[in-house]
Amino acid sequence: MRMAELSRESGVPVATIKYYLREGLLPPGERTSPNQARYGEEHVRRLRLVRALLEVGGLTVAAAREVVEAIDQRAPTHSLLGVIQCGLPVPKTEPDPEARAWALEKIEPVVRKHGWKGGPGDVVFEALVGAVAAFAGLERVELVERLDEYAALADRMAELDLAAVGSLTSPESIVEGAAIGTVLGDAMFTALRRLAQRRASAERFRD
Numbered sequence: 001m002r003m004a005e006l007s008r009e010s011g012v013p014v015a016t017i018k019y020y021l022r023e024g025l026l027p028p029g030e031r032t033s034p035n036q037a038r039y040g041e042e043h044v045r046r047l048r049l050v051r052a053l054l055e056v057g058g059l060t061v062a063a064a065r066e067v068v069e070a071i072d073q074r075a076p077t078h079s080l081l082g083v084i085q086c087g088l089p090v091p092k093t094e095p096d097p098e099a100r101a102w103a104l105e106k107i108e109p110v111v112r113k114h115g116w117k118g119g120p121g122d123v124v125f126e127a128l129v130g131a132v133a134a135f136a137g138l139e140r141v142e143l144v145e146r147l148d149e150y151a152a153l154a155d156r157m158a159e160l161d162l163a164a165v166g167s168l169t170s171p172e173s174i175v176e177g178a179a180i181g182t183v184l185g186d187a188m189f190t191a192l193r194r195l196a197q198r199r200a201s202a203e204r205f206r207d
Contacts, residue, residue, distance in 0.1 A: 053084075114155060
């Protein structure tokens with residue numbers, strides 16, 4: 001198919017397709033003349049993946065390029081998921097030294113107990129440090145005191161997530177599933193948590 005057909009098939013404007021080609025997010029088509037190229041279904045799938053990474057996942061162009069390069073290099077599935085996770089944006093705050101030290105004291109034993117990878121400097125670990133330190137700053141540490149219980153729930157959620165992603169077949173579908181599943185999964189679980197909180201509140205605080 002020509003670029004105009006690729007645009008119609010994928011729903012991506014021609015100008016955006018050209019931008020993705022320049023940025024290395026989309027492989028070039030098969031040249032049929034100096035100014036013409038032919039594209040196939042693999043380009044349609046790649047465009048859908050790139051849009052999911054950029055528009056749903058919120059990745060930067062540079063991070064999305066790392067993901068598609070890992071796919072094209074046939075990186076192992078675990079490595080692919082690591083690339084996508086590192087590319088997804090996470091909230092981050094910079095706590096003061098005292099709050100940071102307190103947060104690390106709470107977090108590090110839990111991370112070791114659950115066999116998780118990550119430490120100071122890791123973007124996801126630092127997001128957790130910032131969140132836990134914020135509890136200390138507000139002098140509301142009730143949830144932090146149950147951090148190990150929340151970690152156990154996170155382990156179970158991760159198993160469910162990976163079971164769903166593991167049912168997919170191609171690297172593109174795995175990465176797309178991981179990006180969309182993480183972003184929309186966070187939103188879905190937040191809503192589920194709040195619905196459950198309503199029920200638990202009604203039972204605990206009946207007055």
